[in-house]
Amino acid sequence: MGDAITEALRLVAFGDAALWEIVSLSLRVSLTAVALACLIGLPLGALLAIARFPGRGVLIVATNALMGLPPVLAGLLVYLLLSRAGPLGPLELLYTPTAMVVAQTVLVTPIVAALSRQVIEDLHQEYDEQLRSMGMRTWGAVMTLLYDARLSLLTVALAGFGRAAAEVGAVMMVGGNINHVTRVMTTTIALETSKGNLAMAVGLGLVLMLIALVVNGAVMGLRSAQAVPRHV
Amino acid sequence: MSDALITPRSRSLAPANRPDGVLPVALDGVRYRADGATLLDQVTFRLRPGRLTTIMGANGAGKTLCLRLIQGLLRPDDGQITYATGPLNEAGRRRIATVFQRPVLLRRSVIGNLRHALRVYGIPRGDRAEMLADLLHLADLTALAHRSARVLSAGEQQRLSIVRALAAEPDLLLLDEPTANLDPYATRLIETLIRAAEARGATVVLVTHDVGQARRLADDVIFLNRGRVLEQSPAQEFFDTPASDAAAAYLAGRLLL
Numbered sequence: 001m002g003d004a005i006t007e008a009l010r011l012v013a014f015g016d017a018a019l020w021e022i023v024s025l026s027l028r029v030s031l032t033a034v035a036l037a038c039l040i041g042l043p044l045g046a047l048l049a050i051a052r053f054p055g056r057g058v059l060i061v062a063t064n065a066l067m068g069l070p071p072v073l074a075g076l077l078v079y080l081l082l083s084r085a086g087p088l089g090p091l092e093l094l095y096t097p098t099a100m101v102v103a104q105t106v107l108v109t110p111i112v113a114a115l116s117r118q119v120i121e122d123l124h125q126e127y128d129e130q131l132r133s134m135g136m137r138t139w140g141a142v143m144t145l146l147y148d149a150r151l152s153l154l155t156v157a158l159a160g161f162g163r164a165a166a167e168v169g170a171v172m173m174v175g176g177n178i179n180h181v182t183r184v185m186t187t188t189i190a191l192e193t194s195k196g197n198l199a200m201a202v203g204l205g206l207v208l209m210l211i212a213l214v215v216n217g218a219v220m221g222l223r224s225a226q227a228v229p230r231h232v
Numbered sequence: 233m234s235d236a237l238i239t240p241r242s243r244s245l246a247p248a249n250r251p252d253g254v255l256p257v258a259l260d261g262v263r264y265r266a267d268g269a270t271l272l273d274q275v276t277f278r279l280r281p282g283r284l285t286t287i288m289g290a291n292g293a294g295k296t297l298c299l300r301l302i303q304g305l306l307r308p309d310d311g312q313i314t315y316a317t318g319p320l321n322e323a324g325r326r327r328i329a330t331v332f333q334r335p336v337l338l339r340r341s342v343i344g345n346l347r348h349a350l351r352v353y354g355i356p357r358g359d360r361a362e363m364l365a366d367l368l369h370l371a372d373l374t375a376l377a378h379r380s381a382r383v384l385s386a387g388e389q390q391r392l393s394i395v396r397a398l399a400a401e402p403d404l405l406l407l408d409e410p411t412a413n414l415d416p417y418a419t420r421l422i423e424t425l426i427r428a429a430e431a432r433g434a435t436v437v438l439v440t441h442d443v444g445q446a447r448r449l450a451d452d453v454i455f456l457n458r459g460r461v462l463e464q465s466p467a468q469e470f471f472d473t474p475a476s477d478a479a480a481a482y483l484a485g486r487l488l489l
Contacts, residue, residue, distance in 0.1 A: 130336035133303055134352050134400070135326040144348065148339045 007199035012206055019200065023207050026184040029097055029171070030164040033104030034112075037164075038157050040105075041112030046142045048113070049120035060117065066110030071103075075173030078103040082174065095176040100184070103170035108160040115156040119149050151222050158215050158222075165211055253403035254315040254327045255281040255435055257302060261311035264297060264459075272297055272459045275311070279404070284426075284436045286446040286467070289456035290482060295439040296333075298456070299406045302437070303330045326353060329397035329434075333409040335389045337381040342373050342392055345381050349399040367395040370428060372421070387418030394425050398432065405434040411442060423449060443483060447471055455479045 011019050048060055080086050082094040082102070093099045123145050131141045146153065168186035175182035177191060185204045192201040257279045264272040272294045279285055279302075287295045300306045301313060304320045317324045338345050346367055350360045368374040371391040376384065381392060390410050397405055407426065411419040419442075426449060430436055440446055446453065450467035455476070462476040474480045 127336060127338070129305060130332070132305055133325075133328075133330040133332075134349065135322050136352055137322075140352065144338070 004198035004202055008202035008206060011199060011203040016203070019203055019207070021180065022183055022185055022188050022204065025097065025182075026165065026186075027211075029100045029184060030104060030161060032101045033108055033164050034157055034161045036101070036105045037108035037112045037160055041109045041160075042116050042146065042153065044109075044113040045116030046120050046146060048117040049124055050138060050142060050145070060114075063110045063114040063117070067114050069107060069110060071107060071167050071169035072173065074106045075103050075170030078106060078170065078174045094174060095178060095182060097175070097182055099174040100171040100182060103174045104164040104167060107167060107170060108164050111160045111163055112156055115159065116149075116153055119152045119156065120145050123149050151225065155219050155222055158219050162212060162215050165208065165215075253281070254317050254320075254324050255279060255403050256316060257404065258314045259298070259301070259311065260314065262301065262308040262313060263310035264294075264301065264306065265309050270459060272301075272308075275456075275459070275461050277454050277461055277464045279435065279437060280452070281403075281435050282430075283451040284430060284438065284449055285452045285454060286438045286440055286450040287454045287456060288440065288443075288446060288482070292458075293456040294459040295456055296408050299330060299408050299437065299439060302404070303328050303406060305330075326400055327403040328406065329400045329402035329404070330406040331390070331393050331397050331408065331410055333412055335393035337389060337392065340381060341378050342381050342384070343368065343377040345392060345396055346399060349396045353400045355399065363399065367399060370398070371395040371425065385418075387414050387421060390414065390418075390422055391425060394422065394429065398429055398434070401432075402434050405429050405436045407436060407438045409439050409441065411440070411445065419445070443471075455482070457482075 044063070048056060048063070078099060079094070081088050082091070082099050083089055084094075093102070124141075127141070127145065127148075131144060136144070166186065168190060171182070171184055172187050172190070175184070175187065177183050177187040183191075185208050189201045189204050189208075192198070192204075258277075260276050262272055262275040263270065275294070275298065287298060289295055297306070301308055304325050313320070315324055317327070338348055340348065343364060346364055347360070350363060355363060365374075368377050371388075371394070373384075373388060373392060373395075376388065381389065384392065394407070394410065410426075411422050414422065423445065426436055426438065438446075438449060446467065453463065453465060453467050453470040454461060455463040455470065455474075455478070457476075457478045463470060463474065463479055465475070470479065471483065474483060
């Protein structure tokens with residue numbers, strides 16, 4: 001065990017090429033997925049926060065429930081879509097990084113939509129009468145709310161990234177864990193542990209933990225920056 | 233802040249006297265109900281251009297509700313509100329500005345709040361810098377321009393809220409108890425701002441419980457009791473010879489039953 005940890009630290013410290021290739025792909029896939037999830041989830045969250053339409057309550061319950069979507073279920077859904085017999089089969093995306101991006105986007109979008117709805121709705125309750133008294137239309141109000149809630153929404157995006165980076169089931173199903181093609185940190189940790197190659201697994205685990213720490217540190221930093229001083 | 237600030241410095245903030253303004257505004261038989269209760273009943277009054285009207289009455293009389301109806305934030309259940317421009321459309325709504333009792337300021341700096349207002353009100357980009365400087369000067373907030381609006385004192389926040397409303401160059405400025413919870417000095421600064429707003433062409437409607445303030449500022453008084461207008465009269469007449477027992481009791485500080 002001690003040898004495995006020493007070897008893991010050596011791999012991380014000396015920049016093992018195989019390890020960093022996996023880290024790089026993991027970050028590319030997760031960051032792309034989070035960007036796509038924000039493109040879909042933020043407007044959806046704003047719409048649910050501000051607009052009043054039939055079925056809004058059902059949509060809110062659905063997005064909240066989908067926050068807890070099991071990754072394997074998301075993986076199965078994307079697998080069925082992208083498999084040869086599926087509606088998107090001709091695109092031949094199964095077992096590619098793109099398929100992994102799609103699976104993580106499916107997982108993260110409800111998180112971004114549900115959390116951003118809550119953030120924007122709270123701010124909207126505070127601003128609503130003022131913005132209406134200024135004659136602002138819905139689109140203008142949405143832009144004002146998104147701008148003023150930007151730090152909270154960045155925190156939402158970071159939470160989504162945390163979910164994406166730590167996910168293993170969905171990317172395993174649609175990526176296939178193919179060496180040099182779709183192998184990411186979480187799937188490699190599972191594989192190398194089963195093979196008894198603990199050094200690589202622990203090394204990637206350390207990197208994953210480091211990423212989690214940086215993300216949480218960033219969240220805390222943003223919250224501190226957002227806080228209004230009490231002494232002034 | 234000196235009284236000299238009452239004089240407009242900016243061409244773009246000069247008194248409006250627009251021929252196509254929203255005034256006069258008339259409420260005719262307005263009724264408003266909520267949760268099964270009639271909160272305003274047969275409310276009829278007229279707001280005349282250039283007259284500072286105070287709306288007075290005990291808590292729950294319907295004063296704030298009147299402002300929200302005039303601003304178009306609520307719709308009456310019965311009766312009608314007519315504006316000189318016809319039905320209240322988006323352009324008309326921007327001729328009316330409201331300052332709420334508790335200022336709602338954006339999570340931005342002082343100058344950020346004013347920039348947002350100028351953009352929303354469609355002030356031409358080329359005029360904004362001059363107007364920003366003027367509004368900051370008017371509110372005596374130039375030194376605090378880059379401070380977060382949310383850390384200002386209550387009086388500073390209310391001054392910012394008022395000049396933000398003036399950024400609309402409104403025909404009608406609705407003030408809902410703007411000096412509630414302010415100390416006498418902060419109150420005096422707000423009253424100076426109200427005078428400045430009038431000098432810039434805004435017709436002011438002021439909801440207040442402060443009888444002294446109403447005596448100092450009002451041209452006309454509307455007195456509401458339990459959702460009904462009991463009096464609308466020139467201020468001097470109202471204070472000297474209130475026509476209703478309720479108004480006399482209110483002015484004497486007695487409980488209205």
